[in-house]
Amino acid sequence: MSLLRASSVISRIASQQRSFAVSQSRLSSHDDIMEKWPADKFDKHFIDYLNRPEIDGWEVRKALGELHDFDVIPDPKVVEAALRACRRVNDYALTLRFLEAIKIKCGSAKNREQIFGYIVQQIKPTLTELGISIPEELGLDKPELFIPQSEWWWERKWYKEYGFDKKPGFEF
Structure with a gap:
């Protein structure tokens, strides 16, 4: 026993x-x-994976999710490969969400304008070639149903970020 x-x-x-x-x-x-x-080598890994001709939607999402898990802002070459992969699987929504995720990873508003502006400048020929608009061009950079109410809203810095600090009646 x-x-x-x-x-x-x-x-x-x-x-x-x-x-x-x-x-x-x-x-x-x-x-x-x-x-x-x-x-x-890190960039080459993702570029090679995303440039495969037989890649499907699940693999593109897997690669972009894995890329997003790293604490890096991807190189414009990697972004171009991802955009081409999204276009190959015909997933425009994933393209927009990927660009939004990159913008969020760029940090604060000041850094975001500089870093994301640089990335957009570098990938602009690819965006034009594929017929992709960035979220700002589509008007998706601001919330659609955001109605600020100064006596209720607790995060006042959002007023300035969304341009409501210049409108009459929204002073605080």
Whole structure:
């Protein structure tokens, strides 16, 4: 009886150690890739993956989700490859969401204008070639149903960000 019990305890401990090791490697996989890969190899990985002719919508979403998980703003070459992949699978909504995600990753409003402006400037020929508009050109950069009420709204800096600080009646 004690021999059977000891073997079950040993197998249980071994399985716990194995599951802990697997979870640790999953948690640190992105960090390891960023430390081991130079920037050009990182970019090449995503460009090659997104430029495959047989790529489908699920794989494009997987690649863009993985790219978004890294704490980097993608190079314009990677953005162009992603836009071409989105166009190949005919997913315009994903294109817009990808561009919005890049804009959000650019940081505060001042940095966002500089960095995202640079990226848009670099990818402009590709946008024109593919017939893609950025969210600002479509009017999607401001909320559609945003009605500020100064006595209720708790985040006053949004007034300035959306241009409501210049309209009469919205002073605070």
